[in-house]
Amino acid sequence: MIDRKFSIFTRKKSSPTGEKAIENNHNYDDRNNISSPSNSNSNSQKKKSNAEDEFENNAKKSLSIKNRKLSFYSIRSGGSVETIQMQNNAQIFTHTSTYRGQMVAIKKLNIDPKKYPKLELSRKLLMQFKIMKDLQHDHITRFAGACVDAPNYCIVTEYCPKGSLEDILNNDTLKLDKMMKYSLLHDLVKGMYFLHNSEIRSHGKLKTSNCVVDSRFVLKVTDFGLAELHAMEDTTEAQLDEHSFYKKKLWTAPELLRIEEAAPPQGTQKGDVYSFALILHEMLYRKDAWYLGEGVELPHPKEILENVKKSPISDEFLYRPVIPEASPVEDHPETVKKLIDLMINCWAENPHDRPEFSVIRKIVHSLNKDNETSNLVDNLLKRMEQYATNLEGLVEERTQEYLAEKKKVEDLLHQLLPPSVADQLITGHAVQAESHDCVTIYFSDIVGFTALSSKSTPMQVVTLLNDLYLAFDGVVDNFKVYKVETIGDAYMVVSGLPDRRDDHASQIAQNFVIRHRANEQLKLRIGMHSGSVVSGVVGSKMPRYCLFGDTVNTSSRMESNGLPLKIHVSSDTKEILSKDPDFGLELRGQIEMKGKGLQTTYWLKSYKDQCVPDFGPEFR
Numbered sequence: 001m002i003d004r005k006f007s008i009f010t011r012k013k014s015s016p017t018g019e020k021a022i023e024n025n026h027n028y029d030d031r032n033n034i035s036s037p038s039n040s041n042s043n044s045q046k047k048k049s050n051a052e053d054e055f056e057n058n059a060k061k062s063l064s065i066k067n068r069k070l071s072f073y074s075i076r077s078g079g080s081v082e083t084i085q086m087q088n089n090a091q092i093f094t095h096t097s098t099y100r101g102q103m104v105a106i107k108k109l110n111i112d113p114k115k116y117p118k119l120e121l122s123r124k125l126l127m128q129f130k131i132m133k134d135l136q137h138d139h140i141t142r143f144a145g146a147c148v149d150a151p152n153y154c155i156v157t158e159y160c161p162k163g164s165l166e167d168i169l170n171n172d173t174l175k176l177d178k179m180m181k182y183s184l185l186h187d188l189v190k191g192m193y194f195l196h197n198s199e200i201r202s203h204g205k206l207k208t209s210n211c212v213v214d215s216r217f218v219l220k221v222t223d224f225g226l227a228e229l230h231a232m233e234d235t236t237e238a239q240l241d242e243h244s245f246y247k248k249k250l251w252t253a254p255e256l257l258r259i260e261e262a263a264p265p266q267g268t269q270k271g272d273v274y275s276f277a278l279i280l281h282e283m284l285y286r287k288d289a290w291y292l293g294e295g296v297e298l299p300h301p302k303e304i305l306e307n308v309k310k311s312p313i314s315d316e317f318l319y320r321p322v323i324p325e326a327s328p329v330e331d332h333p334e335t336v337k338k339l340i341d342l343m344i345n346c347w348a349e350n351p352h353d354r355p356e357f358s359v360i361r362k363i364v365h366s367l368n369k370d371n372e373t374s375n376l377v378d379n380l381l382k383r384m385e386q387y388a389t390n391l392e393g394l395v396e397e398r399t400q401e402y403l404a405e406k407k408k409v410e411d412l413l414h415q416l417l418p419p420s421v422a423d424q425l426i427t428g429h430a431v432q433a434e435s436h437d438c439v440t441i442y443f444s445d446i447v448g449f450t451a452l453s454s455k456s457t458p459m460q461v462v463t464l465l466n467d468l469y470l471a472f473d474g475v476v477d478n479f480k481v482y483k484v485e486t487i488g489d490a491y492m493v494v495s496g497l498p499d500r501r502d503d504h505a506s507q508i509a510q511n512f513v514i515r516h517r518a519n520e521q522l523k524l525r526i527g528m529h530s531g532s533v534v535s536g537v538v539g540s541k542m543p544r545y546c547l548f549g550d551t552v553n554t555s556s557r558m559e560s561n562g563l564p565l566k567i568h569v570s571s572d573t574k575e576i577l578s579k580d581p582d583f584g585l586e587l588r589g590q591i592e593m594k595g596k597g598l599q600t601t602y603w604l605k606s607y608k609d610q611c612v613p614d615f616g617p618e619f620r
């Protein structure tokens with residue numbers, strides 16, 4: 001019975017997304033206002049048979065079905081989630097919703113509510129709804145219902161989550177092998193053969209966007225029928241944007257383009273065959289619709305259509321997509337030739353020269369023998385296998401991207417923390433505080449930095465320090481030292497940790513002898529001291545590798561009690577350095593150090609043949 005199968009939704013409601021939503025109508029008065037065939041066409045009604053009356057009554061009853069919910073939870077969402085992800089943001093949007101627990105696709109109709117405040121549910125339209133509802137085939141989408149209440153005029157159909165054939169062909173990450181192409185082609189031909197032999201007779205808008213693919217990778221033809229409803233849509237050039245207006249017609253046969261408005265809205269069977277030829281070209285070669293040769297820029301759709309419309313002098317001068325030289329599928333050359341010949345025949349200029357879908361079906365069937373002879377499960381498994389292979393490729397690609405990103409993060413961490421510490425953090429281990437018996441710490445400070453800063457802009461100060469520290473960092477890399485931190489104008493370096501080493505004092509001392517040159521404008525005060533420290537990472541957010549212990553303070557005091565352009569060395573560091581005759585050290589004498597009392601300290605004067613220059617008495 002129609003009322004069980006046939007659902008026409010009315011009533012608008014706001015969806016969670018803020019868009020207008022449509023739900024079942026509880027407003028009987030409203031619905032009763034919809035002109036019914038009986039009151040709009042009373043004369044003709046008299047002639048109706050009992051069966052027709054029953055049909056109409058049932059159809060009217062179906063308008064008042066309650067409790068059928070159609071909640072628009074994702075009016076804005078496009079394609080399936082998979083489609084969106086696969087397409088890497090290049091989504092094509094379609095409206096989706098759930099109806100009776102099933103995902104459905106909603107095609108909004110471009111019907112102007114001012115022109116059509118109410119839909120005339122004519123007998124013809126009701127008949128078309130019934131035909132649509134009764135159509136059932138593996139390779140056409142199931143019609144679920146329609147909303148005939150202004151302004152939410154729309155058609156609701158089965159939702160195919162893998163998107164349209166257009167989406168799939170445009171998705172470079174999806175590889176389609178011979179078997180997959182043949183399977184999709186076979187589905188398309190079977191769907192079209194069924195449509196041509198059904199009451200629908202012809203599609204009229206066959207194109208890649210009207211072939212959708214379900215979760216099992218089965219292709220289904222969609223957006224056919226309901227010509228009566230589509231006739232109310234605004235589809236003129238003035239109402240759509242120019243590009244989409246002409247793009248939609250790219251698959252239309254020349255004979256239909258020539259008669260323009262007079263073309264039947266449901267198209268013709270031979271017209272569908274022409275459209276099929278263009279789809280076949282797209283599927284086989286995976287080039288743009290209307291591929292015109294390598295490097296040839298695609299003309300505006302309007303220009304393409306003008307060329308198609310022109311009557312060719314002969315078949316040689318037919319304006320059709322260019323057939324590339326390379327074989328479109330890995331198959332026997334004879335089979336490939338058969339396919340290409342089929343394509344050429346299908347886009348023949350004279351509609352009578354184009355084969356029927358029954359003939360096309362036989363040819364495609366012969367290609368697809370393998371798939372056909374194997375049972376359904378095998379076929380499905382093959383498709384899934386192909387899909388899985390595609391996914392594997394995708395996973396591999398994404399893994400590479402992930403690894404590249406991970407490496408960037410690790411590199412960054414290695415710059416912020418000593419590599420051995422960073423590695424512990426990366427592997428998720430807590431970094432234990434460590435005690436080091438003897439390390440050497442270097443502190444340097446710019447003399448008169450405060451005065452200099454007060455005369456410079458903050459930006460100039462940052463630039464100056466950046467220049468200086470970049471130079472330091474460059475030198476530091478050549479030695480086994482670790483830059484602990486920079487605090488304003490102070491630069492702190494340590495050697496002997498986290499990787500323990502005996503030549504820590506030497507590594508630090510060699511480091512900076514070179515940097516002091518007579519013509520340098522900045523005057524640095526440098527202090528060094530050796531002793532024990534404890535190192536550890538403090539905090540989990542922005543973790544910092546820190547040194548603790550008296551050695552750190554003493555090193556800092558060595559710097560602050562030093563002189564500009566001199567390297568001040570503690571007696572502990574001197575003890576270590578003097579074991580190496582390459583270092584030239586000079587006794588400074590006894591100096592009073594805050595909290596430490598009198599301390600004997602030294603100047604580091606030279607390393608091998610490099611000397612810290614003498615800058616005159618003021619720096620002695």
Ligand SMILES: Nc1nc2c(ncn2[C@@H]2O[C@H](COP(=O)(O)OP(=O)(O)OP(=O)(O)O)[C@@H](O)[C@H]2O)c(=O)[nH]1
Pocket residue numbers: 078079080083092093094105107158159160161162163164166167205209210212222223248
């Ligand atoms: N995932 C999915 N996407 C769909 C479905 N139906 C339509 N789409 C998407 O919506 C896009 C636009 O579809 P339509 O609004 O029908 O527009 P069209 O097919 O270009 O034009 P006409 O059907 O001729 O009006 C398609 O390219 C698909 O990406 C479906 O069932 N599933």
Ligand SMILES: [Mg+2]
Pocket residue numbers: 209210222223
């Ligand atoms: Mg469509």
